[in-house]
Amino acid sequence: MNVFIKPVKPENAPKALGPYTPAVKLGDFVYLSGQIPLDPISGEVVGTTIEEQTHQVMKNIQAVLNDMGLDFRHIMKTTIFVADLNDFNRLNEVYGSYLEEPYPARSCVEVARLPKDVKVEIECIVIDTLVYEAQLAQQSGCGGCSGCGDGGCGDNGCENCES
Numbered sequence: 087m088n089v090f091i092k093p094v095k096p097e098n099a100p101k102a103l104g105p106y107t108p109a110v111k112l113g114d115f116v117y118l119s120g121q122i123p124l125d126p127i128s129g130e131v132v133g134t135t136i137e138e139q140t141h142q143v144m145k146n147i148q149a150v151l152n153d154m155g156l157d158f159r160h161i162m163k164t165t166i167f168v169a170d171l172n173d174f175n176r177l178n179e180v181y182g183s184y185l186e187e188p189y190p191a192r193s194c195v196e197v198a199r200l201p202k203d204v205k206v207e208i209e210c211i212v213i214d215t216l217v218y219e220a221q222l223a224q225q226s227g228c229g230g231c232s233g234c235g236d237g238g239c240g241d242n243g244c245e246n247c248e249s
Contacts, residue, residue, distance in 0.1 A: 096153030099146050100124035103201060109150050109212075116154065116212035120167065121146040122204045131202050136173040139205045140180040147210060148184070155216060158185050163211040164192040170205065171196040177206060 094109035094116070102108060102119070109118045123132045123142035126149065132142040151157055168177060174194065182189075190210070200207050 099149035118210040120209040
C-alpha cells in the first residue's frame with residue numbers, strides 16, 4: 087500500500103462498481119473517479135433524460151467533495167463522457183448551474199457506451215487548498231470568510247462580509 091495515497095470512500099456517494107476507489111488523494115491533489123447517475127442508497131440509475139442524469143452526477147460529485155470538506159470551486163479539471171453529443175447544450179446548462187467562474191478546465195467526448203448504459207459520466211481533478219486558505223485568512227486577519235475572492239480580507243476588512 088502506498089502511504090502517500092489516501093482513499094476517499096464517502097458514505098453519501100454511490101459505492102464503486104468495480105476495483106476502484108471513488109477518489110484518491112495524493113498531497114493536495116484529489117482524483118475523482120468518473121461518477122455516473124447512481125442513487126447512493128439503491129445503486130440504481132437516476133433519471134432517463136440528460137438533464138436528470140447530469141443533476142445526479144453533479145450531486146454525486148458534490149457528495150465526494152463534501153466528504154473531504156471541499157466544494158465545486160476546488161475542481162480544476164473535468165472530463166465529461168457523453169453517450170450522445172446532441173445532448174451537449176442541455177448537459178452544459180445543468181453542469182454550469184453547479185459551478186461559478188472561474189470554471190474548471192474540461193474536455194467533453196462522445197463515447198460508444200457508458201456503464202449501465204447511462205447518458206453521462208464525469209471525472210474530476212481537484213486541488214485541496216483548505217490549508218492554504220486557512221493560512222491566508224490568518225495572515226490577513228480575516229476570520230476566514232468565504233466572501234473573499236482571494237481567500238483573505240486584506241487590511242481594510244472585507245467588502246463582501248462587512249468585517
